Amino acid sequence: MNEVEEVINQFIEKLEENERIIKVRQKQLNNLIQNQEEKFLKVAEKIKPIIYHIKSQGYAFKNTHFNCQSYEGPIVGYQDSQVFIYVGGRYLQKRTLTDEEAGLVPLDHFLSENSFKYAMEGLLETVQIQDNMIREYQKDIDNGEAELSEFKHY
Structure with a gap:
């Protein structure tokens, strides 16, 4: 075997x-994503009554990382003008902010x-x-009262 063939064999x-x-x-990686999905779903199941209460009261779900809100469920992701909202099960609602287009994304794919x-x-x-x-x-009450007290002499 010549030197070139030996290098090629080593490379192969x-x-x-x-x-x-x-x-x-x-x-x-696939096992890790599966473990993450199971952990997410376990926590989601535990807080399901809280999610239902928040929705029934008409409160917005906010996400401080992404500075956005939804009335449909917790916002768990944001990417390229799309928010990902957990609405139950193994799927997330994907909403495009620009045109309100929606679709479902499998949780494991998202993760x-x-x-x-x-x-x-x-x-x-x-x-x-x-x-x-x-x-x-x-905070709003405190600010409003402070502003009102500035004009108490008028």
């Missing part, structure tokens, strides 16, 4: 080894392309909606 061996590594990594941390934080932010509303109302 490296390609085959890399291919085995890629397959292992793909499997690891494979977006931040699990932000999705969980968006879901868990639901638990604090009323406390946040109380703080916002109190």
Whole structure:
């Protein structure tokens, strides 16, 4: 075997080894996404009564990471002028902000392309909606009273 053939054979061996590594990594990532999806769904199930209460009261679900709100459910992601809203089950509602186009996205697909941390934080932010509303109302009341007192002598 000449030197060129030896280099080519070594390169082919490296390609085959890399291919085995890629397959292992793909499997690891798929398992991780599946674990993330199960954790998300477990937490969503626990806070389902809170989600229903917030919806029944007509309150908006807000997401502080993405500075947007929805009346349909917790906002768990934002990408390219699209918000992803958890509405139940293994699917997210995808809404385009520019034209209100909507569609469903499988949760595992969403998690494979977006931040699990932000999705969980968006879901868990639901638990604090009323406390946040109380703080916002109190802030508005305090500001309004301060402004009113500036003109108490008139």
